[in-house]
Amino acid sequence: MSNIRQSWYEAGARERIAALVDPRSFAEFVGPECRETSPHLGIFNLPAQFDDGIVVGSGSINGTPVLVAAQEGRFMGGAFGEVHGAKLTGLLRAAKALGRDVVIAFDTGGVRLQEANAGEIAIAEIMRAIVEARLDGVRVVGLIGGRAGCYGGGGLIAGCCSTLIVSEQGRISVTGPEVIETNKGVEEFDSRDRALVWRTMGGKHRTLIGGADVFVDDDAAAFRAAATAALARPAKFDAATLAAEQARLERRIARFGDMSDATDIWHALGINDPKAIPDMPADAFATLAAQYRESADDAR
């Protein structure tokens, strides 16, 4: 590793893995040399990618063995197709069998529409595999701060993780801004209003309402440090966990359900100057958030 700060947002999937795991510890499974490309993109005269937009393998983080996956947001928007999804499913099933923690670097627009049915089922399979691994005590840590954000079914998968680490760029949402606007009109959501997108779906808002656990700067080393800490947290997932999540999600609706904008919610949290949040540097924001935010307290 060098001392030069590396942007997580700008990095590709392989660079993110290289920044996360210990040097020379990474071994890829079903790598590009296997040429396991999408069997479906050719129908649309679209070029395939040798890894189908996801890198999966094993490595260590500060000496702790982990399984790791990273989506490539530049290829097909990091979307889940048949092969892409199956690689993550296989990794998670191995995690359960081995009792080994998993780190997933999300960067996805959701289901890949050219193979939508295969991608949709893949997401359901992945969520099931995460829950089954977590019930056996496996940690599944999600990292979100890429170009494509974490949308659609990716957002639902993220919601199954034990810990979520986000940067400001890490947007988490089900329906993307463009799709809401297309279906419900610009009055419902103006997707070109980037400030609205960031404060509704971005990492700062998700951190403040408890949708994400750890806020980091757009810095690969910060993601690695936060992942290291997350892997040291207790791995608990049972009926009590979901009862606590039920309670916190009910409380969120009760507290904020009538509010129409993130700044109203931030104000209700006790933040005096919510309009200053979007421009606030990461460390200042993290300090403020620690004081005012709704923490999920591992109830996820």
Place this chain on the structure above:
Amino acid sequence: MTPAEILDSLFPAGHDVTTDGDLLFGRARFGDGIVHVVGATGRAPIGIDQAIRLSAAVLQIASSDDAAPILFLVDSASQRMSRRDELLGLSEYLAHLAKSLLLAEARGHRTIGLLYGGSAAGAFIATALACGTLVALPGAHPEVMDLASMARVTKLPIDVLEAKAKTTPVFAPGLDNLVSVGGIATVWDAGTSLADQLQTVLATPRAGDDRATLGAERGGRPAAARIAGAVATAAQG
């Protein structure tokens, strides 16, 4: 079929399922025991307000020790597409509902989704597709995204998409296509007793997530089972 007709055919011994807006909750006598019923009906979108009530019901069942199956009736739209739902973290609510169903299953409750109408996208994942076994009635019409929206996103003319849909089940909406990729285990016969068909499902033990294997056998998803297996083998090698 309407939810009332479905429930009557499923539970001739009676049930106390009641509607709450577009949601259903209740229990029914079935054979020597009971079946818990939840439902998302009326072709309605599933937003945070619906998801949190469904998960509350599922978690309550999960915490009971009766080990009775849960039947989840589904006829929904997609997830609710609104600024408010996304602002408040819809992804968490839908994931929480799915996790609740998976927890109930892990605690001994069979979870059976019965898709009798529509469902789409994130709502489909959080409800029907989070059940251990998913069956459908003829006429059900699941979709990830409608072809018109798909045409906009892929920038392909809709008639081109329709033509391609005839050659592959992998992307276009519809029950047959979801069956072909292994997402739906069985399509029931609406002309015979649904109770008998439910009994058949409950009498067949569930052995893990077999959707990728079904997709390979049926030809709609040729690679997933093989790839997932190859990765899992490599990881444990």
Place this chain on the structure above:
Amino acid sequence: MEILHFDIAAPMPAGGTRKMALVGVVASGNLEVLVERGDAADRCAIEISTAAHGFRDLWDAVVADFVGRRAAGGLRIAINDGGARPDTVSLRLAQGVRLIEEPEA
């Protein structure tokens, strides 16, 4: 998709011991280049998969220029093209050859 094959004399043998190198991604105007070791040390085999049909002559020129200037002998190269311009192709090919010569990271 159009698939193009080239198998041409490459006088300069590739160095290093790395088995494989991958550079680039498949995106609009970009491409991925997978470089592996082939059979004959004085040949370079290149397979290109591209959605842009009818550019064989252009690829021919880029490939000829590449093996003339870079140590590409003994390499087997596979390309997935997202509609990259020739200068981008040349850049990725050069990066791929450089990476396979580097020690394992």
